[in-house]
Amino acid sequence: MTASFQHPSVPFLMAALLIPLIRTDKYRWLLPIPALMAVASVLTMPTGTHGVMHYLGQTLTTGRVDTLSIVFAHVFAIQSVIGFIYALHLKDRAQHVAANLYVAGGFGCVFAGDYLTLFLFWELMSIASTMLIWLNRAPRSTAAGFRYFLFHTLGGLMLLAGMLIRHQATGSFAFEAIIPASAQWYDYLILAGFCVNAAVVPLHAWLPDAYPRATITGAVFMSAYTTKTAVYVLLRGFSGFEVLAIGGTIMAIYGVCYATIENNARRILSYHIVSQVGYMVAGIGIASQLTLNGACAHAYAHIIYKGLLFMTTGALLYATGTAKLSELGGLVRRLPWVFVLYMVAAVSISGMPLFSGFVSKTMVIAGAAEAHRTWLALGLELASIGTFLSVGLKLPYFAFYAKPDDMTRPITPIPANMYVAMGLGAALCFIIGVQPHLLYSLLPFEADYVPYTPWHVLQISILLGFTGLGFSLMVGRLTPAAKQNLDFEFFYIWIGRIFLFFCQYPFAVVDAWWSEIYRKVGLGGLLERAKEANYCDQLVIDGILDGSALGVRGIGRRAASTVNGKLQDYIGGAVILAFGIGAAAMLFTLLR
Amino acid sequence: METSTLGELLGKARQNLGFWKKVMYGIMVLLVGLNVLIYPHHPHFAGEEKPGYWAVFALVATVAMVRICKGAAHTFLGKKEGYYDR
Numbered sequence: 127m128t129a130s131f132q133h134p135s136v137p138f139l140m141a142a143l144l145i146p147l148i149r150t151d152k153y154r155w156l157l158p159i160p161a162l163m164a165v166a167s168v169l170t171m172p173t174g175t176h177g178v179m180h181y182l183g184q185t186l187t188t189g190r191v192d193t194l195s196i197v198f199a200h201v202f203a204i205q206s207v208i209g210f211i212y213a214l215h216l217k218d219r220a221q222h223v224a225a226n227l228y229v230a231g232g233f234g235c236v237f238a239g240d241y242l243t244l245f246l247f248w249e250l251m252s253i254a255s256t257m258l259i260w261l262n263r264a265p266r267s268t269a270a271g272f273r274y275f276l277f278h279t280l281g282g283l284m285l286l287a288g289m290l291i292r293h294q295a296t297g298s299f300a301f302e303a304i305i306p307a308s309a310q311w312y313d314y315l316i317l318a319g320f321c322v323n324a325a326v327v328p329l330h331a332w333l334p335d336a337y338p339r340a341t342i343t344g345a346v347f348m349s350a351y352t353t354k355t356a357v358y359v360l361l362r363g364f365s366g367f368e369v370l371a372i373g374g375t376i377m378a379i380y381g382v383c384y385a386t387i388e389n390n391a392r393r394i395l396s397y398h399i400v401s402q403v404g405y406m407v408a409g410i411g412i413a414s415q416l417t418l419n420g421a422c423a424h425a426y427a428h429i430i431y432k433g434l435l436f437m438t439t440g441a442l443l444y445a446t447g448t449a450k451l452s453e454l455g456g457l458v459r460r461l462p463w464v465f466v467l468y469m470v471a472a473v474s475i476s477g478m479p480l481f482s483g484f485v486s487k488t489m490v491i492a493g494a495a496e497a498h499r500t501w502l503a504l505g506l507e508l509a510s511i512g513t514f515l516s517v518g519l520k521l522p523y524f525a526f527y528a529k530p531d532d533m534t535r536p537i538t539p540i541p542a543n544m545y546v547a548m549g550l551g552a553a554l555c556f557i558i559g560v561q562p563h564l565l566y567s568l569l570p571f572e573a574d575y576v577p578y579t580p581w582h583v584l585q586i587s588i589l590l591g592f593t594g595l596g597f598s599l600m601v602g603r604l605t606p607a608a609k610q611n612l613d614f615e616f617f618y619i620w621i622g623r624i625f626l627f628f629c630q631y632p633f634a635v636v637d638a639w640w641s642e643i644y645r646k647v648g649l650g651g652l653l654e655r656a657k658e659a660n661y662c663d664q665l666v667i668d669g670i671l672d673g674s675a676l677g678v679r680g681i682g683r684r685a686a687s688t689v690n691g692k693l694q695d696y697i698g699g700a701v702i703l704a705f706g707i708g709a710a711a712m713l714f715t716l717l718r
Numbered sequence: 719m720e721t722s723t724l725g726e727l728l729g730k731a732r733q734n735l736g737f738w739k740k741v742m743y744g745i746m747v748l749l750v751g752l753n754v755l756i757y758p759h760h761p762h763f764a765g766e767e768k769p770g771y772w773a774v775f776a777l778v779a780t781v782a783m784v785r786i787c788k789g790a791a792h793t794f795l796g797k798k799e800g801y802y803d804r
Contacts, residue, residue: 596780
């Protein structure tokens with residue numbers, strides 16, 4: 127059975143290698159193939175430990191397959207099919223390469239059995255996703271990409287430092303569950319690294335800063351993998367940490383509050399990633415069987431409906447050239463299918479019965495309430511209301527209605543493949559909503575949950591209905607303003623500026639002084655020493671060496687003068703020598 | 719891909735705004751009515767078993783959220799676009 131584990135990252139990595147080499151643009155039709163191979167691989171893979179490699183004296187496990195990794199890999203594979211269909215029309219090879227590397231990184235993290243393997247794929251994701259931002263090829267995207275990369279490097283370094291110190295202390299890179307009571311400070315360092323990618327407030331501001339500036343198709347991929355990979359590693363390593371229970375609930379509310387006031391549609395959706403991931407993080411922190419299952423189920427449902435939200439707003443951006451609500455409006459007659467598909471995703475995220483969010487989100491909330499975490503459960507209910515308010519009502523109202531019908535705006539026709547991908551996403555949102563057992567059968571923990579009870583359906587209907595009433599009362603106040611709202615990136619940017627200031631001024635001044643002191647004192651002294659050394663070298667060492675060398679040279683020269691190359695001289699010399707020897711011999715004989 | 723029939727249908731929806739509002743209000747009355755009959759047998763929150771609890775919660779939360787968040791945006795959070803580009 128071991129032989130049948132095919133790592134889902136491999137087809138994506140091969141695609142990333144091959145795409146730049148193929149000459150024709152027709153390769154694009156093959157883009158969904160690695161994704162389909164990943165689906166086949168996930169559906170057939172046996173549980174157990176596979177793909178163990180030895181490298182630099184370390185054991186790397188690339189294939190830890192259990193129920194927890196399979197549920198994430200399952201949705202990663204399905205969303206990659208949808209994502210590549212959505213990107214099929216795109217001729218920019220670099221984007222396809224980056225997307226393939228990024229997805230490969232996501233799968234690598236999910237199946238990593240040790241911190242070292244995890245770190246390698248973690249960084250692959252970080253680099254590839256930065257490319258997806260830069261490839262939008264706009265000055266603001268470039269700047270946002272740098273900030274994004276800097277922040278993820280910080281997170282990656284915290285993870286690296288934590289895992290190295292952990293290795294020093296425990297002698298192992300094993301990536302297993304950490305019990306909160308026995309967690310050491312280096313475990314918290316790793317946790318902080320994970321929290322950067324999970325966009326836990328206040329480490330979240332990279333997300334709404336960068337995602338709206340990524341390419342249209344890049345944002346669809348990014349909405350699925352980075353934060354959900356982080357949810358997976360938190361589930362794997364850090365369930366039951368109280369800081370996550372509270373942090374997650376804060377995320378859920380914080381995200382919807384910003385979404386209520388944002389203007390850019392993709393930025394609204396980015397804040398909703400923070401909010402929805404908050405439900406998962408809270409579920410991981412509360413750590414009852416029901417909330418842990420809820421976190422998995424919600425990650426699954428979220429990837430599909432959030433992908434659909436980014437696809438539909440991406441289509442809006444593609445068609446009109448803007449994602450700002452203040453510049454949109456009155457488009458429902460021009461883009462009716464985009465509106466309908468958007469609304470499927472919007473009611474899914476809002477948790478409306480018959481759609482996917484209802485069967486997953488209520489699991490976390492019910493789990494929190496049953497675990498007697500009443501305030502957290504109430505906070506999550508509040509976030510549900512904010513979700514429907516901003517994504518279910520405000521965004522579609524101001525993008526598609528609000529203004530009189532806009533029949534004159536030039537609209538770029540949306541390619542058929544984008545509609546196909548959006549249709550697939552919408553179908554999945556509905557199928558999960560009406561057949562929740564399909565999703566529940568994948569869940570790793572033991573917990574029974576029945577979403578469709580009369581009270582659950584009635585409660586959420588009342589919540590959504592009266593949120594709608596509130597919206598109709600407050601719609602005038604909700605009109606989006608063409609402004610940008612400050613968030614924690616304000617502090618990141620100021621910390622960066624203060625650091626830069628210190629580098630430019632105090633550090634530069636100290637550096638200049640030091641250079642001067644060095645030049646005057648250090649360099650002068652050094653030159654004196656050098657002179658003395660030179661003197662000693664010339665007189666003593668060179669004297670001995672040169673003297674002997676000169677002697678050898680003189681002997682050589684004299685010897686060389688006898689060797690002049692004339693044959694007659696050599697013969698003559700030999701004759702003279704022979705005579706000399708002969709004469710000496712005769713003399714010697716006579717004298718005896 | 720654009721089928722104009724769907725577009726026209728959705729476009730017309732707002733011409734009958736009054737009708738749709740009446741439908742919405744009807745549904746809300748119905749929901750609160752049902753809440754008298756259907757309520758949680760094991761309430762997790764104080765007062766949850768009373769009819770209309772979640773209706774009031776949702777309405778108050780929506781209004782408060784819009785007031786507070788928009789207030790923050792108007793006063794100190796909202797800046798000109800390109801604020802950091804200076």
